[in-house]
Amino acid sequence: MVRAYANNGHCADALELYALMRRGGVLPDNYTFPFVLKACASDSDPLARGWEVVHGETIKTGFDPDMYVEAALVDAYAKRGRISCARKVFDGMTQRDLVCWTTMITAYEQAEQPQESLVLLCRMQREESLLPDPVAVVSVASAVGQVGDVKSAKSVHAYAIQNGILGDVCVANSVVAMYTKCGNVEYARMAFDRMEEKDKISWNSMLSGYVQNGQANEALLLFEQMQDSGCKPNPVTALIMVSACAFLGSCHLGKKIHDYILENKMKVDITLQNALMDMYAKCGNLETASQMFHEIPPKERDVSSWNVLISAYGMHGRGEEALNLYLQMQEKGVAPNHITFTSILSACSHAGLINEGRKCFADMSKHSVMPEAKHYTCMVDMLGRAGLLGEAFDLIKSMPASPNDGVWGALLLACRVHGNSELGEIAANNLFQIEPEHPGYYVLLSNIYAASRRWQEVGKLRENMRTRGLSKPAAFSVIEYGQEAIGFYTADQLNPYRGEVYRHMERLAVEMKTRGYFPDRSCVLHDVEDEDKDHILNYHSEKLAVAFGILKTDSESTITVSKNLRICNDCHSTFKFLSDIYQRQIVVRDANRFHHFQAGSCSCKDYW
DNA sequence: CTAGGGTTAG
Numbered sequence: 263m264v265r266a267y268a269n270n271g272h273c274a275d276a277l278e279l280y281a282l283m284r285r286g287g288v289l290p291d292n293y294t295f296p297f298v299l300k301a302c303a304s305d306s307d308p309l310a311r312g313w314e315v316v317h318g319e320t321i322k323t324g325f326d327p328d329m330y331v332e333a334a335l336v337d338a339y340a341k342r343g344r345i346s347c348a349r350k351v352f353d354g355m356t357q358r359d360l361v362c363w364t365t366m367i368t369a370y371e372q373a374e375q376p377q378e379s380l381v382l383l384c385r386m387q388r389e390e391s392l393l394p395d396p397v398a399v400v401s402v403a404s405a406v407g408q409v410g411d412v413k414s415a416k417s418v419h420a421y422a423i424q425n426g427i428l429g430d431v432c433v434a435n436s437v438v439a440m441y442t443k444c445g446n447v448e449y450a451r452m453a454f455d456r457m458e459e460k461d462k463i464s465w466n467s468m469l470s471g472y473v474q475n476g477q478a479n480e481a482l483l484l485f486e487q488m489q490d491s492g493c494k495p496n497p498v499t500a501l502i503m504v505s506a507c508a509f510l511g512s513c514h515l516g517k518k519i520h521d522y523i524l525e526n527k528m529k530v531d532i533t534l535q536n537a538l539m540d541m542y543a544k545c546g547n548l549e550t551a552s553q554m555f556h557e558i559p560p561k562e563r564d565v566s567s568w569n570v571l572i573s574a575y576g577m578h579g580r581g582e583e584a585l586n587l588y589l590q591m592q593e594k595g596v597a598p599n600h601i602t603f604t605s606i607l608s609a610c611s612h613a614g615l616i617n618e619g620r621k622c623f624a625d626m627s628k629h630s631v632m633p634e635a636k637h638y639t640c641m642v643d644m645l646g647r648a649g650l651l652g653e654a655f656d657l658i659k660s661m662p663a664s665p666n667d668g669v670w671g672a673l674l675l676a677c678r679v680h681g682n683s684e685l686g687e688i689a690a691n692n693l694f695q696i697e698p699e700h701p702g703y704y705v706l707l708s709n710i711y712a713a714s715r716r717w718q719e720v721g722k723l724r725e726n727m728r729t730r731g732l733s734k735p736a737a738f739s740v741i742e743y744g745q746e747a748i749g750f751y752t753a754d755q756l757n758p759y760r761g762e763v764y765r766h767m768e769r770l771a772v773e774m775k776t777r778g779y780f781p782d783r784s785c786v787l788h789d790v791e792d793e794d795k796d797h798i799l800n801y802h803s804e805k806l807a808v809a810f811g812i813l814k815t816d817s818e819s820t821i822t823v824s825k826n827l828r829i830c831n832d833c834h835s836t837f838k839f840l841s842d843i844y845q846r847q848i849v850v851r852d853a854n855r856f857h858h859f860q861a862g863s864c865s866c867k868d869y870w
Numbered sequence: 871c872t873a874g875g876g877t878t879a880g
Binding site for chain 1 (some may be wrong): 874876878
């Protein structure tokens, strides 16, 4: 009876029945404990500590040296987050079979200590000559995915092929997920295409792999294929697709998925509801997001619901409203978590609300949330943007842990905004040690040099990037056009509209110059003639998309563009001009936030 | 009659 409850997720009932049994004087044996421990392990109540009592009882009754009981104990400790207790039990075992090792390997993987998992795997093979079976391979694949190393991924894949276990759907699925987490979508797709049998998880793994690697368009294509092949999308599929649309910033694609969810009467739980709100907000439709939030019965709103809305207002530069929500959630008794603080601090940063931001940062300890690197990043961004570079640098120096790439990156960005090359070099040198292969930091530092016309340094940096084989990810912008989303790359040679759009952009530039526009060439890295720089500027993907919008869309409608990188200074001032000259509303979402251009000014108040 | 696994997550 206890087993039946435990195996079907009725943990509380299992434990209650076990307690009843003990009160009735019936002694448990080596068969009882694994079931009871399983119930302890997956109890949904985070405060439940039944396993401590049960562990004591295994000792009292003398069943603690039983291999099955010990394996269940290891698993229970690990699932309750007590990884070192789990390890203690594991180390005390006199005999361990494959299942015992796999339990411990999985425990480390779940605790996000993948290196420990792999160390144990090696020990298992060397000391006990045990060979991983399908279940073990799945855990190992997850661990390798966390490490993100393609070489190890290939050897796990090869092992699965050599041992004839790739036909196991779980194994093949874990291989697909492993490759996408290592950033190699091509191999993942190959493994996916070679699968004889695909289940929902196979499709979902491949879809989410595309989204995680920024290939939302591929995800949309595969989603069509999934339906054509007769595999019915489930709520997880919906969640993945909604986040793909949020990434692309295409509201009408998002609406299409939303309609699909409603038409197929899919269950919309709070997680999916939150993802939908996030999607609408990231597609520029803040009103819909907010409306959806208010339609959720207050009792069903979870922390994430509040977080989504706070970060949505933050992205749109509406810091006051974000702060308001932050206060409201506390009044409703919802405790802010680490994500709430990331959202509210970045909201303060975007809106230039420095004192409020400092206050929120101080609030963290009251809510017993430990400031992490990402919170320091927000603070450095906030102070740096406001020109308080010294204070930002002091804050970095005061960090308990050593600053990561995000923190230095925020400082470097602020140094570019304020043209501070001394601090900029300090930040950049730290970044080159932490992330030598990240092109963005080289570009930022060369922006700083270019702004002060230090072309020699710019050249050295570019040379350094070339020898390392680094290039900035290609910029692209997407514009909503009727039922379509049309993409533009910088200096796009393949776009069917390029001829007319290029000509139109040149005309717009001439028109603007008569009204006092002067090109801001600070973001052009090349040491070329000014006239050439202006051409380069005119072909920025976001300008092409906006020019297309002015040319092709009805003059009453809002022009909505999403860009994968951050908008450049010149595009920003261009759009202010254009919104005034043509009396058009232009909304641009860049990698960081929204800009609403109207009547010659931007909602960010030039603070970004 | 007993122990270990794959997709999502602001």
